[in-house]
Amino acid sequence: MEFRPGLENVVAAETTISFLDVENEEIVIRGYDLIELAETKSYVEVAFLLLEGKLPSEQERARFENELLAKRELPDVLYDVFSKLPKTTHPMDALRTGISILAGFDPLIDDRSEQANKTKSINLLGQMPSILASSYHLLNQQEVIPPDENLSYSANFLYMITGKKPTELETKIFDRSLIAYIEHEMPNSTFAARVISSTHADLYGALAGAVSSLKGHLHGGANEAVMYLIEEAGTKENFERLIKQKLANKERIMGFGHRVYMKKMDPRALLMKKALQQLSEQRGDFRLLEICEAGETIMREEKGLYPNLDYYAAPVYYMLGIPIDLYTPIFFSARTAGLCAHVIEQHNNNRLFRPRVKYTGKRSLKVQQ
Ligand SMILES: CC(=O)SCCNC(=O)CCNC(=O)[C@H](O)C(C)(C)COP(=O)(O)OP(=O)(O)OC[C@H]1O[C@@H](n2cnc3c(N)ncnc32)[C@H](O)[C@@H]1OP(=O)(O)O
Numbered sequence: 001m002e003f004r005p006g007l008e009n010v011v012a013a014e015t016t017i018s019f020l021d022v023e024n025e026e027i028v029i030r031g032y033d034l035i036e037l038a039e040t041k042s043y044v045e046v047a048f049l050l051l052e053g054k055l056p057s058e059q060e061r062a063r064f065e066n067e068l069l070a071k072r073e074l075p076d077v078l079y080d081v082f083s084k085l086p087k088t089t090h091p092m093d094a095l096r097t098g099i100s101i102l103a104g105f106d107p108l109i110d111d112r113s114e115q116a117n118k119t120k121s122i123n124l125l126g127q128m129p130s131i132l133a134s135s136y137h138l139l140n141q142q143e144v145i146p147p148d149e150n151l152s153y154s155a156n157f158l159y160m161i162t163g164k165k166p167t168e169l170e171t172k173i174f175d176r177s178l179i180a181y182i183e184h185e186m187p188n189s190t191f192a193a194r195v196i197s198s199t200h201a202d203l204y205g206a207l208a209g210a211v212s213s214l215k216g217h218l219h220g221g222a223n224e225a226v227m228y229l230i231e232e233a234g235t236k237e238n239f240e241r242l243i244k245q246k247l248a249n250k251e252r253i254m255g256f257g258h259r260v261y262m263k264k265m266d267p268r269a270l271l272m273k274k275a276l277q278q279l280s281e282q283r284g285d286f287r288l289l290e291i292c293e294a295g296e297t298i299m300r301e302e303k304g305l306y307p308n309l310d311y312y313a314a315p316v317y318y319m320l321g322i323p324i325d326l327y328t329p330i331f332f333s334a335r336t337a338g339l340c341a342h343v344i345e346q347h348n349n350n351r352l353f354r355p356r357v358k359y360t361g362k363r364s365l366k367v368q369q
């Protein structure tokens, strides 16, 4: 039996959902190129594509978006729990708690049929913005911002976080970031969700496990860590110095490197870099763009490493006025569509995940009598 640390290059599932075609620099989502989807479609349309396997007609999009918007209300107990959690709770932990509580409210909890799983997925996708925004506000002893009926899914999501009606450009960029995060083949969190659902566990359990995985700094938690590093530096010169110092100490720089892209730029990072350029030009404020470009150059020169999505999503979120500890929950919220598609696929064609080990421990020890 062959052992590959980190399961590098091990094929863990057969799927029709997505594939990283690194050679051709394409992230294939149900047959489409993710970057093209991000430039031409809305998050709601790509979520529909993931769940239904095809892009929606205009009528289907409107119905689906209305369905999501109609699910925004949460059971009262969630608001109550969020307001009672220790104020130091990270919103990712509140989010995990929220998903666990919702499980108890689902009459179809143990139904793994495709239809029941789709119903759960739509409920969760609709509720996700409310969970994020309300948990953040309640943890910070602020009023919860009620949804605005007249806004699109993404505009309302941003509004419930910031309390400000976003401009058209802000909505477009936020929506694009959600598409960038929506699905990415077999990252650690998706693998976790598939492993959990392979025991016939329910979709909520699989997603709660995925939240835990995605919170880590080597995965989704990197977007927050990037922004804290930029904030700590404040200027381009300090950022360059800080990166060099960390590299000299053999520390990792968050937002760089990727198991699959290795020494190539993540196509989604370029998408978000363009968004940062747009926001910077529109505001006449190039500070974050200059800092990030300086970091990108140093990492390429010193380590031959390129930015991943988290590196450029972080300053984009900062410029959109989003609190830093919501960056990773937003990543998860966007990823919900992809994760649900994977749980559905796993449940529809299941075999229990149960790998083996390469044992390096002791043998033949005798118990002392
Ligand atoms: C949207 C996402 O979730 S993308 C991932 C977000 N995560 C990050 O940005 C965290 C920073 N990046 C990393 O830690 C890594 O690049 C990972 C975890 C993403 C991928 O790691 P792996 O494929 O396991 O590569 P591995 O950890 O073996 O690293 C290979 C080499 O590159 C170095 N390296 C990889 N990434 C970085 C980095 N960001 N900074 C400095 N060095 C790095 C490692 O130190 C290692 O060097 P060595 O061979 O001299 O020991």
Ligand SMILES: O=C([O-])CC(=O)C(=O)O
Pocket: 181, 183, 184, 186, 187, 188, 219, 258, 259, 260, 308, 309
């Ligand atoms: O693919 C990965 O390993 C991590 C990643 O970029 C993602 O989940 O978007």
